[in-house]
Amino acid sequence: MYDRRVRRLAVEALAAGETLSAVSRRLGVSRATLRDWLKRPDPKLRPTECPRCAEGQLPSADYAHLLGLYLGDGCLSALKKGVYSLRIACDDRYPRLIDEAAGAIEAIHPNRPVHRVQAVGYTAVVSYWKHWPCLFPQHGPGPKHLRRIELDGWQRELIVAEPGLFLRGLFNSDGCRVANWTARRVGGELKRYEYPRCQFSNESADIMALCQWALDLVGIPWRMPRRNALSVARREAVAALDLCVGPKS
Incomplete structure (x- = not known):
């Protein structure tokens, strides 16, 4: 049984033009298995699985946008049984921003509802998941301006790929x-x-x-x-x- 990371590396290498024989030798996967992986797409993550923990792939555009929103107007809160709530506060004057925040969350954490909670003057876009801290390691106690905020290497790579959408989240x-x-x-x-x-x-x-x-x-x-x-x-x-x-x- 091969893990998701090996399967992802193999499929990406084959899509880039590497031969079956070369990928088989490099990763130690049989050519028959490689052919099967090409015929059958990688099964989607289970609704509770984390793309970081399970070696899945994050949609870079949606993540870059959501990271900008989180650093600006977002927060994580610990709830019962290890579940966290991600909340993005969006001004009611800008309904497009509310829709975009909900869409970015849905793209990253599909098959679970995204809630819109009305407050005075703003709508909180809310999602519940145990793995939100995996995707936002900047989470910590206290206001963001009172603690160190640094991006992990994998986050920086995604921002380099989509800097415009990261800026969209920050400026919005x-x-x-x-x-x-x-x-x-x-x-x-x-x-x-x-x-x-x-x-x-x-x-x-x-x-x-x-x-x-x-x-x-x-x-x-x-x-x-x-x-x-x-x-x-x-x-x-x-x-x-x-x-x-x-x-x-």
Whole structure:
């Protein structure tokens, strides 16, 4: 009996063009078994299985997005019998954000309901699972800005693959897009000009550093007007960030 990791490595190698003989020699799996794996897709994880513990695969796009939401407006809470609740607080003014948060959770933890709990001014998107701490090892006691927030190596790899969606989660949680203005004298007359600016605010220096890193990955310039506020103000930079984040409403 081969574990999921061996099966996944074999199927990925064959899909990349490696021959049956080469994969068989390298992984110690018979050619007959390899042919069978190609004919029959890998069975899905059981609803209670964790893609990290069971060597499954996380959907990188949905995970990158959900990680950004979690670092911004999410939390894990320990319940009875080892179960944890993942809660993402979403402003009721932006129903698209609520739908996207629920969709990302459903993609990562399918076959279990995602709940929408109404509170004053916001909706908490909630999911229950024993393995949420496996996927969010940043979980710990106290507010995020009072503890160290570092990504594991496998998390960084997923963000490098999908930095735009990670930024989408961060900015949809703790970001905003505003219209700034300035006055210039043109031909002796003072004229007012407006321009868009995106801002990300967070009290955690570690989360702020992750936002800076992701912006660097997609080549978007930024500056820090305050220690807890990041600004993207150049016209071309705002346009590039708009493609990643999209409108909130």
